[in-house]
Amino acid sequence: MGRLDGKVAIVTGGARGMGASHVRRFVKEGAKVVFTDINAEGGKALEAELGENVKFVQQDVTKADDWKKVIEEAENTFGPVNILVNNAGISMSKSLMEITEEEYRRIIDINQVSVFLGTKAVVPSMQKAGGGSIINISSINGIVGGAIGYTDSKFAVRGFTKAAALQLAHLGIRVNSVHPGVIETPMVTQGDAVEVIKEFAKQIPVGRMAQPEEVSNLVLYLASDESSYSTGSEFVIDGGLTAM
Template identity: 45%
Template sequence: MERLSERVAIVTGGAGGIGAAVARALAAEGASVVVADIRDTEGTDLAAELGTPARYLHLDVTGEDDWQQALAETERDLGPVSVLVNIAGIIDWGTMEEQSPASFRRVVDVNLTGAWLGMRAAAPSLRRAGGGVIVNMSSLAGLTAYAGVGAYAASKWGLRGLTKVAALELAPDRVRVCSVHPGAIRTRMTAGFGDAYTAGQPVPRFGEPEEVARMVLFIVTEATFSTGCEFIVDGGILAGAPAVLTPDD
């Protein structure tokens, strides 16, 4: 069943990890997917794997002009956008005293401002499409706190709040906006974590990017009465399992 045929989706951070899994899931349901990233080789390869009408676009999410160009090219080639998935994100380790102001600002700029710029740029296209869905990839760190990731947590808490504001502002245009909050997922970002990190979880393993992608697909296709809310994919950490967010030496 192709539930997203004739729909156009942009996935930022789409060249690898959770982004690539989401791009594959949306394409499998018939969507025309734009893989947007700064990793040109990986993004181009993924778009080729997905086949026509998938596209790769080089997109620095922190650039307003980049976003305007991405939306213009997407509409020109594929039509108005009805699905936007903001996944592009970075992390930088360090306590508040260790992290530099430049590093803090960079993390917030990519993770939070980048998503804001994306929603701002995509809103007119979503209206032209007659409505749609925005999914913002937050984190478990947007629901609780971990030492050593102040900028990351601030950006993900901020994205959670921004999601709710966007949901209220875009509801009259038939646009739903939700956030997804993954826990320990096996990606490049968690490559330094050992299996001991997940041992105390109710589901004692790392999640896979495809499991997060299935949640995103559910939000886009099935959760039609949900907006402004959080969807959690965490192996049960928030149920009370202890965890220490520290990469292995």
């Protein structure tokens, strides 16, 4: 028996990296999953791989109309939504004096505004389902400093999570944030700061980057009924980095 049997989930940024790992784990544990991404090619490939228990929808997470479409697709295909994982995000390694206003606003829109839009859009569906779990993927840079734009948005996700948790608790909807450290995903292995990140990983107390599946274990716990008394909290998974 799967830990998510009978549940319907939405995962954003699900075509690759941590998002794809979450989708695979959810399906393995019995969930029906609608996953979204701007990357249609990657999304369709994962959909073909996983079969009838998943549905890919191309989405711009910064657009309210796209969120409406995703919720409707989930309900029409699988039923009311029990789980939302706000996973989509981007990073940029430019300094304060290098980053443009346009670039900054894009990071904020994707990393922060999308979490507000997704949470607001999914609440009516979760009410139909009798409650639910919203998991917002922040970062250790939502707890300690890091890149401009990325850090700002991830701190905001942490704060939004707490505010939303208080407002939605009476509806049986839990809201928590996950704060990964350095995870071995395309965001860090194919970006413009690969060598810097590899060198930095040597300083992590456990001596390595995490695998996406290790984060998925935590996300699964929060998605399941096992975490029924957890809401408004941040869950750190960083190999001891923030303990230094």
